[in-house]
Amino acid sequence: MATENALLTILVDKINNDTLVLPTLPAIAIKVRRTADDPDINLNAMADVIAQDPSLSARMIKISNSAYLGRAVKVTSTQQAVTRIGLRQIKNISTALAMEQLFVSKNDVVKSYMDKVWTDTIEVVACSMAALQIHVKQTKNRVLNLESMMLAALTHNIGILPVLTEAERHSEVFANSTFLEVAIEKLSGKIGAKITKDWGFEPEFIEVSSHFNDMSVQSENISYLDFVRLGAALCGRLDSHKDEVFENAVQKGIVSDLADLLSDDFITLRDSAKQLFNS
Incomplete structure (x- = not known):
């Protein structure tokens, strides 16, 4: 626990001092x-x-x-x-297509973690995009677009990168999956907001990277945040909030029936989105 707190302390200090x-x-x-x-x-x-x-x-x-x-x-x-x-x-x-270049590391533990994060992220991207396409087909609502959906889903956990970079700098102490997961859970949203703001991204992307894991934050209208959470839930993430995410999807009219997210149409759209990131 002391080591986990040490990593958190380093990260928090750097965030507060704007040196991260x-x-x-x-x-x-x-x-x-x-x-x-x-x-x-x-x-x-x-x-x-x-x-x-x-x-x-x-x-x-x-x-x-x-x-x-x-x-x-x-x-x-x-x-x-x-x-x-x-x-x-x-x-x-x-x-979006250039994002993969950021997920690299020379440390074996960190590299393994980054590879997994990238793979998991593509799953979320594909499910989010497919869910949006199903939504548009059902409602004809085109307020949200697929290109922004792709980028929002790709950057929803971008706050992980500085945590992994810091762990790589002190690999003998922090390059441990347990320590990384604790730091990521506590700080990735706050760091993600700093990154997307620093990149000059629009507010809808900052909202996703900031609040993806914070279910107390809900958008009044259907948003990219809703679809990213839905995509994550469909991939087996957000397990403790899965029911809430699915209920929200129906209540807000994102889908008329959750069965639509198990349909052949959804699967085809999801698999097509995945293909975009195959080299």
Whole structure:
């Protein structure tokens, strides 16, 4: 317990002193986001930016040809991919696809934890996106969009990263799953809020990273937070709050019946979303 408290103390002190090292977005994601925010940008210029990163370019082409966009005609170039996806969506999609670059570590214990976190996160992303698609089909309500849903779900537990980074710095003491889980449970929301604010993300993303685990925080209207929690519950997370999450989904009209989240349609949509993150 003393060691667990020591890790917490270090993290809290660094948060309070504003010295906690926060992860930075991959350079290509920053460049794409800044380019997308330029009111004078056009599709050709955006394609040129994305083409600077071969990996991102390839994944953009893949996502353009996926069931996710529901198009039959195959695209083969970054220019065609950007045109199909569109400037509005490209900002969040590119950020989402670059997120995996942050989940790396040289320490075996921390790396194993990061790999598991990334795998679990993709499960939540896929279930959240599928649930939103089911919701749109049933209600025709398009206030929330899939691109933002993807990014919100990907960053819902981003506060884990500085905890793991700090553990890696003192691996001989803190690189232990028990210590990590305690620190993550207590601090990941607070740290997640700092990260998403530092990245300049919109309030809806900050809300998710801040309050995902805090069930006392509920949005009045249907929100990305609702869908991320629902996605997590469907993946076997939030076990102590699973019933509450499912009841909320029906009461707020996210789904008309929980059976819809076990349907073949849901499973197909979920599996299609997972494919977006396969290299």
